[in-house]
Amino acid sequence: MTKISYQGKLIYFAAAAGLAVAAAKFPFHPISLFIILLFYAHLLLRKKMTLLIGCMAIFTLFILHFSAVEKGNVSGFAEGRITVQGKFAEFPEIDGNQLKGVINVNKERIIAVYYFRSEEEKNRFKLLEISTSCTFKGELKPPKHATNPNAFDYSDYLKYNRIHWVLTADSIHLCRNPEKTLLEKLKEYRQDGIQFISDVFPEESKGIVQALLYGERSQISEDINKAYQELGIVHLLAISGLHVGILVSGLYYILIRTGMTHEKTKLLLILSLPVYCIIAGGAPSVLRAAGMSMLYLASKQMRLQLSTIDVISVTFLVLLAADPYYLFNVGFQLSFSVSIALILSAKTLSKITIRFYQLLAVSSVALFASLPIILYSFYQISLLSLPMNILFVPFYSVVILPLSLASVFGMHIFSPLGSFLIAVTDFLLKISNNIVLFINSLPSFMLLFGKPSFPFLFLFIVFLCLAFIVYEKSNRLKEMRLFVLFIVLLLFYQHESEYFVRTGEIVMLDVGQGDSIYLSAPHNQGTYLIDTGGILSFNQEKWKEKSNPYSISEDTLIPFLKSKGKRTLDKLILTHGDADHAGEVTKLLDEIRVIELIVPLGFLRGEFEQKIIDKAKSTGTEVSVLKSGDAVSDSFFKLNILSPINLSESENNDSLVIFAKIGGLKWLFTGDLEHEGEKRILEKYKGLKTDVLKIGHHGSKGSTSDLFLKQLQPRIALISAGENNRYNHPHNEVIGLLQKYGMEILQTKDHGSITFKFNGDSGTFSVQPPYDSVSDK
Secondary structure, three states, rough: OOOOOHHHHHHHHHHHHHHHOOOOOOHOOOHHHHHHHHHHHHHHHOOOOOOOOOOHHHHHHHHHHHHHHHHHHHOOOOOEEEEEEEEOOOOOOOOOOOEEEEEEEEEEEEEEEEEEEOOOHHHHHHOOOOOOEEEEEEEEOOOOOOOOOOOHHHHHHOOOOOOEEEEEEEEEEEEEEOOOOHHHHHHHHHHHHHHHHHHOOOOHHHHHHHHHOOOOOOOOOHHHHHHHHOOOHHHHHHOOOHHHHHHHHHHHHHHHHHOOOHHHHHHHHHHHHHHHHOOOOOOOHHHHHHHHHHHHHHOOOOOOOOOHHHHHHHHHEEEEEEEEOHHHHHHHHHHHHHHHHHHHHHHHHHHOOOOHHHHHHHHHHHHHHHHHHHHHHEEEEEHHHHHHHHHHHHHHHHHHHHHHHHHHHHHHHHHHHHHHHHHHHHHHHHHHHHHHHHHHOHHEEEEEEEOOOHHHHHHHHHHHHHHHHHHHHHHHHHHHHHHHHHHHHHHHHHHHHHHHHOOEEEHHHHHOOOOOEEEEOOOOOOOEEOOOOOOOOOOOOOOOHHHHHHHHHHHHHHHHHOOOOOOEEEEEEEEOOHHHHHHHHHHHHHOOOOEEEEEEOOOOOOOOHHHHHHHHHHHOEEEEEOOOOOEOOOOEEEEEEEEEOOOOOOOOOOEEEEEEEEOOEEEOOOOEEEEEEEHHHHHHHOOOOOEEEEOHHHHOOOOOOOOHHHHHHHOOOOOOOOOOOOOOOOOOHHHHHHHHOOOOOEEEEHHEEEEEEEEEEEEEEEEOOOOOOOEOO
């Protein structure tokens, strides 16, 4: 590990204290704990305890600072209709028929969203610039919190960026372009550079080149970005210390060769790096690398004796002092945790003389340092991450990044040379992207763990830090066998922990105007999904289509299942073939293994349903057709099928209706059952009673009759309906009827996802948000 100066030790502790304070909102945040331990481990294990008093003093200062930031992060606006003069703080994003951008209004930032009425209007708005000031008229609403477990929380994300409102504009008019500030001019220069790359590079390579030179990843295709992320090499597409190091070293060499003195060169670079941060997008990894470079150059200029750990600690303190919310940025967490681990391991790594083994060791340290954050944020790791980093880090460092820089400069200086370099870059990127996509298509190399529990992550982090220390002290793998073994056992336990879970759960997911219900038995005795939700598609003009449209399976279902550690569903049950119940099946089957697909008798009514059956068979999924009187049973669940009884012209009334006893309650899942279907069930099952009723057809007027409720006598009604849906579901008459029978009503449009966790014959309902219990069985 790197030797630490006395001055650096105080900064070293202070940085850890700063991180702990920044985590004040989540005092046991496992990722903050991980980085804190990386800071502390070196000194604590050597009994360097004398600086704790100074540490606590700075800790107290950070508490006051963080509290002040939290207290000041409030809005002066109120929800409702509003007309304001706003100035675009960034270049507005135009995608399909939507414009979205951040605007400054009275020293406050607001997200503005506007939907174009025509293609001509869309083309006019493409002329908007970063400093354009317009009059906005529309509805001001707070951003939504995550409505499904473990989902991305858009409201918190905006809060950490000091944004509290989303303005859905009815009109944007009276636009003008005032004089730009220096900051706006720099951002405009960045945008021009991004656009230049988009104009001269081919489709396949332009997004990656933009990411490498300007930190802009929006034009990287979704499948490429996903593959790089899942294989653990997405950091190659972000501007980091490697990029900044190459840039600073190259410029330093050029300026010295032109006759500039070392002192003037250092000063010029120190002044230039903040400008580069803006042009490169200002991501946390850029700020860290640029900040460390500036501090290092300043220390040499002022002849200060600062070690590398001093430099990263000061940078860490400055960034958190400037914005404590950086703590909750995954890029910030990864950048500092990996950098700290590599710095502390530098002395040991330098003893490895063979280049390949040194690269292997560096990649291993970086992988293990990032592992807790990756597990906490993305739930899975690839077994190929280490070899992929060994292969691709040198490839990008030595080949792709220099070629990208040379290509852009070549196009400005001598276009034939630039065109040739672009062709070479594009050719190499096509090959590398195809390799990445192919390797990522091999699912056997991906380990899915689910969202790790705090006890697991705590133990994993402690022993991971101890393993680093033991290896640094002994420099022999033999000495750290026990720690490596323990880490492997912890990973195995987390991977297999679902077998030890004593509780089961039923989750009605918020999938908008559709249905999707997740059932998980205790001890991994069964995992079912009833319906997938889906978006009703309407033919629309080409100019209205978005580049990456929202997908329920990719953006909601699959992330949810992965957060639960589920890559396999024992049974996928489709109540009927409507798009809002079965629209995501084919996409889901591409990512999640389904052992058995269950559909109702009469399911095949068109090409859409046939496509689902064909897709299931092509993936090796068994297809079962059930009707009234059948049952689905395994070691835990027993689902009794009550419908369809006799097929009719109505797909809704022929929905697969399921009765089950789970967690001491009787459940009835009704699909899109309407009055006629309800009547058939009542006639056949005269003594049917239930505790929990999934209201049919999202609470439409044609479902849930008085007679149906009178016989069933349910206590709790579950309704899955989209917020502000075009059908105004659930209907007021249905709500009134439910209230007449004194039922507790839980609906996704108001409560988000609805969860019932059970152990034996007892369980509790909860909603998200606000994550509070709403009913005990």
